[in-house]
Amino acid sequence: LAGSESEPVDALTGALTIIEAIGRRSAYFALLNENPEALKRLVNLCAKSGFLVQQVATHPLLLDELLDPRIFLDAPNRESFAEDLEARLSAAPLDDAELRRDVLRNFQQAAVFRVAVADLSGTLPLMKVSDRLTDIAELVLGAALDLARFEMAERHGKPCYRVDGEDRAARFIIVAYGKLGGLELGYGSDLDIVFLHDSSGERQQTDGDKTLDNATYFVRLAQRIIHILTMSTSSGGLYEVDTRLRPNGKSGLLVSGIAAFERYQQEEAWTWEHQALLRGRAVAGDEQLRNRFERVRTSILTGHVHWDTLRRDVVDMRLKMRAELSKETPTMFDLKQGEGGVTDIEFMVQYLVLNEARTNADLVFYSDNIRQLEALAGAGILPADEAEKLAEVYRTYRRRIHRLALAGHPAVAPRVEVEDLPDVVRASWQRIFD
Numbered sequence: 001l002a003g004s005e006s007e008p009v010d011a012l013t014g015a016l017t018i019i020e021a022i023g024r025r026s027a028y029f030a031l032l033n034e035n036p037e038a039l040k041r042l043v044n045l046c047a048k049s050g051f052l053v054q055q056v057a058t059h060p061l062l063l064d065e066l067l068d069p070r071i072f073l074d075a076p077n078r079e080s081f082a083e084d085l086e087a088r089l090s091a092a093p094l095d096d097a098e099l100r101r102d103v104l105r106n107f108q109q110a111a112v113f114r115v116a117v118a119d120l121s122g123t124l125p126l127m128k129v130s131d132r133l134t135d136i137a138e139l140v141l142g143a144a145l146d147l148a149r150f151e152m153a154e155r156h157g158k159p160c161y162r163v164d165g166e167d168r169a170a171r172f173i174i175v176a177y178g179k180l181g182g183l184e185l186g187y188g189s190d191l192d193i194v195f196l197h198d199s200s201g202e203r204q205q206t207d208g209d210k211t212l213d214n215a216t217y218f219v220r221l222a223q224r225i226i227h228i229l230t231m232s233t234s235s236g237g238l239y240e241v242d243t244r245l246r247p248n249g250k251s252g253l254l255v256s257g258i259a260a261f262e263r264y265q266q267e268e269a270w271t272w273e274h275q276a277l278l279r280g281r282a283v284a285g286d287e288q289l290r291n292r293f294e295r296v297r298t299s300i301l302t303g304h305v306h307w308d309t310l311r312r313d314v315v316d317m318r319l320k321m322r323a324e325l326s327k328e329t330p331t332m333f334d335l336k337q338g339e340g341g342v343t344d345i346e347f348m349v350q351y352l353v354l355n356e357a358r359t360n361a362d363l364v365f366y367s368d369n370i371r372q373l374e375a376l377a378g379a380g381i382l383p384a385d386e387a388e389k390l391a392e393v394y395r396t397y398r399r400r401i402h403r404l405a406l407a408g409h410p411a412v413a414p415r416v417e418v419e420d421l422p423d424v425v426r427a428s429w430q431r432i433f434d
Contacts, residue, residue: 021056021060028060041069042056049120050407050408050409051188051407053408062110065110065114072123075124081111081136085107094150097147097151104144104228104238108136108238115136118132129402130398133185134184134185137191137239141284142284145225145285148228152221154208156212157208158206158208159172159217160204161205164201170197170218171289172255172286172289173285174193174225175196175282176193176281176283177245178276179192180283191241191242194246195243195246196258196261196289197214197258197289198257198258199214199218205217245276247261247268265277271309271313271317272313274301274354275347279368280297280367298364301364314433321337321343322337322338325337333422334412335411340424342394345425348390350372352381353375353376356379360381363381370391373387386428393424
């Protein structure tokens with residue numbers, strides 16, 4: 001079978017890696033022996049993707065996915081993922097926390113596997129690949145929040161507070177930043193998240209048998225969510241999580257009140273934090289607080305940016321990042337951090353949006369780079385042809401990054417293969433900043 005693939009060595013090496021990982025578990029050998037089409041599909045994937053080889057080797061349960069040929073023919077969507085997750089969780093007893101966490105991990109691994117298969121099969125275009133990976137992460141975050149809340153409710157009850165003599169339920173949300181916030185998640189991306197609540201006033205405490213003050217409750221809730229997402233078990237971990245974009249970074253509170261968050265963004269945040277907020281998007285938790293966050297975000301980005309130092313701040317931060325992070329060599333181009341790469345495009349867009357949003361609030365409506373580019377062109381801030389060129393270069397880079405990730409390689413490419421794409425980006429950078 002391996003000899004018939006376009007990359008026979010990769011196919012054979014990958015298949016042997018999986019066979020070695022399966023070891024003595026005869027059920028998996030029987031499955032492949034009894035389903036020759038599934039075996040053929042597996043060898044085909046081994047030839048195309050080192051990432052999938054490692055996924056299957058680490059999580060042999062994914063072999064069950066190969067029994068369904070539809071994953072090679074039909075593009076997955078958010079609705080099908082949501083239905084699958086709900087069905088899996090509904091079959092797990094509410095009082096079995098470990099089983100429900102394993103169910104969540106098995107769902108995430110299977111869903112990402114389906115996306116990768118659809119990507120390699122050509123049934124999902126680039127932008128939809130990121131959309132589906134983002135959908136999976138959002139569903140997992142929502143489920144992790146539900147699990148954590150349920151696990152804490154029996155002992156501590158629910159967080160409440162009193163304002164003007166009225167008792168209210170305290171709300172909590174998870175805000176996505178970075179690639180997740182920008183709807184641009186890739187294979188193996190970590191999750192940049194921030195936790196917010198709206199507790200204020202008097203009697204800020206839970207209503208259960210073992211009362212906690214709300215500040216303590218929300219910190220424990222966030223810690224439990226992080227544990228659910230990052231804990232490695234027999235089913236593996238879910239995601240790496242980064243919470244350093246919260247107010248005051250690593251030295252700040254793990255969970256902030258929305259009012260304190262707003263004050264920080266108004267009075268203390270640096271330009272790079274406003275750049276990060278431009279990609280911020282509430283993705284899980286109570287809808288009313290999610291809506292409030294969106295209003296706060298718009299207010300900050302249109303009324304509290306450091307316009308007098310914005311250009312210098314953005315350029316200085318970009319040069320610092322490139323010096324620290326770029327993996328460029330004379331022959332290899334760093335698609336993300338190289339001069340003329342993905343991050344240069346993102347910084348240009350962020351600068352233009354932040355600089356112009358004080359007179360055009362619509363520019364901050366979207367959190368993703370492509371639609372921000374379109375908004376800049378629509379407002380006449382960026383020439384339409386230049387915006388389209390940058391968008392196409394951005395898509396090309398991201399397509400290449402996805403492919404390299406699937407093959408298990410870093411995001412670098414021979415300079416001869418990217419041709420003049422960095423020159424297009426550099427020309428725009430010089431026009432905008434020089």
